[in-house]
Amino acid sequence: MTTNQSPAGDQTAPAAVKILIAGGFGVGKTTLVGSVSEVTPLRTEEYLTRASVGVDFLDGVDAKDTTTVALDFGRITVNPELVVYLFGTPGQERFWFMWNDLVNGALGGVVIADTRRLDTSFASIDFFESRGIPFVVAINCFDGVNTRTPQEIRAALDLDRQVPMLIGDVRTRAFGRDVLLALVDHLINQPALV
Template identity: 50%
Template sequence: MGSAPVSDHVYVSDTVRTAVKVLIVGHFAVGKTTFVGTLSEIKPLRTEETMTQAGALIDDLAGIPNKTTTTVAMDFGRLTLSEHLVLYLFGAPGQKRFTQLWKDMMYGALGALVLADTRRLDQSFDIMGLLEEHGMPYAVAVNQFDGAPVFPEEEIREALDLLPETPLVTCDARDTASSTKALISLVEHLQTRTAPAQEHR
């Protein structure tokens, strides 16, 4: 499993015609920082801090005893998906106390990829509810952690109460190919939503 090659330059190709801001969201310790780092073609901006004893008392560390850092603002990366399309990836911190920051980060975003963990599916409801409240389209990617239980897609879809049109895929945030596939599922979802509007112009 490898990360996306980091570009020697920070400039966007002059062939790019469309730049899209997408959010990478999900509950605490679901792999957002890893996901952005795996895909970013530039050195990702990270705002991780070492977890304190006080933070450990607030944040649910069940099943993730080796978690030692946490994102306190955001992760940022860039992925050129095609010669004409570049995605700007904004990873949001997962704790509920950052709800206002989640709302602020939605400004200008066209959609969100929600990372989920089969060991803690119920913790995805807060962020999905907020996205729905603000009319933000999203896709769900189940991050495949080592040792995490595997369930059929229909069971996960039912557990998360997803609409039939909401994309649901699996990925490994450490793997470039599967993470790219997850992002493509979101982009295709956004395209299907905008196509009818364009046809009626």
């Protein structure tokens, strides 16, 4: 892979890869972007207010006091010729319309799921599947707790066997790295378009 060059042969920008990070409200999208980004992530978090009562449901995430209202953005420089840009989506249903813009140009996606609230991941999985965008699933074990087997999770999410699923803690850089590497492997193994 080579960097983009101007007609004069001057080096300009490295090739860019866009990855979309999606999932339900409060599953750890902002946290994943922050754990792997080499730069301080751009975050569009706002405090939850009374106006969101009855709109944003805090079941299972009662202590959450902020929410992403547009996107999270992070960057990983793989080498001087390749940069990965991470775009985290907002999780509440009222912001799902933004996903259509955020997905433009994405090579693949990561769906983050919380085993305490697996149903919050259905919309993200459907989003990627309906657009034919390869994705992996990262099961975020809050405080290291997971009460379901991988088989139970895969069945509950109705995941195809070929969709990679990893279980860990998105707060750790190592798990975030492993999730992104699993996505790269999954992308490489996609059938070639004729």
